[in-house]
Amino acid sequence: MTREIVFRRLTKKESEILTNEVRNTPNIVAVPINRWRSFDKMFVFEDEKGIGGVCALDYFGKDWAEIADFIVLPRLRGKGIGRKLFDKAFGYLKIHQYNIYIVSRNPLVIGMMEKAVFNIYQNFFQMPWPVIWHSTKKTLNLAVMTEFVRKLFVFRKKTSLVYGILRKEDYGKNLD
Ligand SMILES: CC(C)(COP(=O)(O)OP(=O)(O)OC[C@H]1O[C@@H](n2cnc3c(N)ncnc32)[C@H](O)[C@@H]1OP(=O)(O)O)[C@@H](O)C(=O)NCCC(=O)NCCS
Numbered sequence: 001m002t003r004e005i006v007f008r009r010l011t012k013k014e015s016e017i018l019t020n021e022v023r024n025t026p027n028i029v030a031v032p033i034n035r036w037r038s039f040d041k042m043f044v045f046e047d048e049k050g051i052g053g054v055c056a057l058d059y060f061g062k063d064w065a066e067i068a069d070f071i072v073l074p075r076l077r078g079k080g081i082g083r084k085l086f087d088k089a090f091g092y093l094k095i096h097q098y099n100i101y102i103v104s105r106n107p108l109v110i111g112m113m114e115k116a117v118f119n120i121y122q123n124f125f126q127m128p129w130p131v132i133w134h135s136t137k138k139t140l141n142l143a144v145m146t147e148f149v150r151k152l153f154v155f156r157k158k159t160s161l162v163y164g165i166l167r168k169e170d171y172g173k174n175l176d
Pocket of ligand 1: 025027028070071072073076077078079080081082083084103104105106108109111112115
């Protein structure tokens with residue numbers, strides 16, 4: 001198999017691999033197996049060893065989408081795969097004219113938001129209402145809340161979340 005990014009649904013086995021991997025990262029709280037399986041399609045990097053990374057598109061509100069559940073397996077990190085997955089997701093959402101939302105505490109992802117000229121928010125409650133509602137609903141999940149508490153103790157991570165918003169009317173603005 002060649003190394004490539006495809007747009008497809010995950011298998012149960014792949015969902016299990018990713019859920020386990022998320023348990024080991026301080027930067028994503030939790031992605032239960034049924035959440036991976038709930039996406040009809042997502043961007044998936046695969047090579048001869050199987051799945052290597054993913055980036056999902058989580059639609060909400062009238063015309064919003066979150067670039068969500070973005071992870072590259074440790075064996076492949078730092079080789080440009082995350083950048084390619086991000087560009088695919090970002091390009092797809094722009095073509096389809098969505099307002100785009102992304103949240104991260106990972107400096108690599110924050111760098112991607114900045115390069116793509118997202119409007120950056122540090123304060124959750126300053127974001128547009130559809131984003132606040134969507135994020136709150138996602139958090140109100142027992143598996144997510146349990147993992148949140150476990151990771152607070154295990155990782156003792158002090159970095160703050162950074163929120164990025166790119167509205168469709170702002171595509172292309174602020175670019176040199
Ligand atoms: C965040 C993540 C998806 C990035 O994927 P990746 O394949 O490792 O990233 P890439 O190799 O494509 O690098 C992305 C960018 O970071 C830069 N970068 C990569 N490793 C770096 C390092 N150690 N130090 C500084 N910059 C680095 C790259 O140069 C690239 O820059 P560019 O935007 O100018 O192209 C991946 O590291 C990961 O899965 N991390 C754990 C889970 C996570 O935090 N997910 C994000 C949740 S929002």
